[in-house]
Amino acid sequence: MMTKQYGILAYPAKHSLSPVVQNAAFSYLNIDAQFGVFEIPENEFAAFMEQVRNDPISGLSVSSPYKEVIMNYMNEIDEDAKKIGAVNTVVNRGGFLYGYNTDFIGAVKALKDVLVTHSAYATCVRDKKFVIIGAGGAARAVTYGILKESGIVEIYNRTSSKAKELADYFGKMFGKNILSGDLKDMMATSGDALIQTSSIWITEPGSVIENLFPKDFVKKFKVVMDIVYKPLITPVLAAAKDYGITAISGDKMFLYQAQEQFKLWTGKEAPREVMEDTLNKILV
Numbered sequence: 001m002m003t004k005q006y007g008i009l010a011y012p013a014k015h016s017l018s019p020v021v022q023n024a025a026f027s028y029l030n031i032d033a034q035f036g037v038f039e040i041p042e043n044e045f046a047a048f049m050e051q052v053r054n055d056p057i058s059g060l061s062v063s064s065p066y067k068e069v070i071m072n073y074m075n076e077i078d079e080d081a082k083k084i085g086a087v088n089t090v091v092n093r094g095g096f097l098y099g100y101n102t103d104f105i106g107a108v109k110a111l112k113d114v115l116v117t118h119s120a121y122a123t124c125v126r127d128k129k130f131v132i133i134g135a136g137g138a139a140r141a142v143t144y145g146i147l148k149e150s151g152i153v154e155i156y157n158r159t160s161s162k163a164k165e166l167a168d169y170f171g172k173m174f175g176k177n178i179l180s181g182d183l184k185d186m187m188a189t190s191g192d193a194l195i196q197t198s199s200i201w202i203t204e205p206g207s208v209i210e211n212l213f214p215k216d217f218v219k220k221f222k223v224v225m226d227i228v229y230k231p232l233i234t235p236v237l238a239a240a241k242d243y244g245i246t247a248i249s250g251d252k253m254f255l256y257q258a259q260e261q262f263k264l265w266t267g268k269e270a271p272r273e274v275m276e277d278t279l280n281k282i283l284v
């Protein structure tokens with residue numbers, strides 16, 4: 001048997017955490033597989049997808065900017081991924097490409113880890129109120145995950161029209177009226193958890209919390225989560241910690257979504273501790 005090939009597909013892709021974590025899992029379970037980096041520019045994307053099918057590459061973790069466009073290359077797309085409108089995981093079954101989304105599962109599991117202290121695991125998201133910052137691809141997965149668990153969602157974004165678009169789309173899907181607005185409108189609300197999904201820390205490094213909202217706004221929440229993991233303690237999480245509010249860093253969602261990917265590719269339960277320990281060693 002040939003060593004199976006997997007990899008992260010993104011542009012840029014060099015700083016992805018996936019290879020280290022997935023290779024640690026393969027190695028721990030003695031699986032003859034290798035997880036690489038496919039840093040593919042957009043003009044080579046179509047040719048690359050042909051290669052995935054024929055060469056073959058057994059599975060992909062998909063990141064920016066390809067989560068949406070890759071859907072056009074799938075033979076079949078899982079129901080959740082279809083509804084979210086994004087695929088972050090590809091499984092190649094004999095030349096047939098299957099698309100999934102594990103981001104929404106990762107977000108929900110990261111939240112449940114802390115919410116479960118207040119109620120049962122199965123229902124700890126239900127009827128809780130989640131205030132989401134951002135209306136991009138990441139926000140779509142997080143919103144869907146929470147709504148699927150019967151949580152209440154509000155969406156706020158720098159550009160309010162995009163927040164409204166997302167609120168209308170998922171509101172219709174789940175038969176709910178979802179509130180939305182810009183970051184100023186957000187000042188009037190409160191909730192159980194605040195979830196930062198915008199790319200501000202990545203696209204504008206050195207940004208401070210005041211670029212999003214006044215620091216003491218976090219006091220209106222019991223839990224604050226940021227899905228960005230670089231830096232691990234974002235300005236929003238630092239503020240939460242200052243006030244003694246439970247903070248969930250982006251590595252949690254990343255790990256959970258990576259474990260779901262591993263399971264989709266190998267059919268085996270992911271070695272969670274091995275993946276977590278590996279991640280903790282490389283994250284600062």
Ligand code: ATR
Binds near residue numbers: 137157203
């Ligand atoms: P992702 O897939 O990571 O969600 P995206 O789809 O490009 O990335 O979306 C980026 C999100 O971060 C958007 O909601 C964006 O707000 P706009 O819709 O107004 O562009 C938000 N964002 C990026 N930079 C931001 C900043 N400096 N302040 C506030 N929001 C920002």
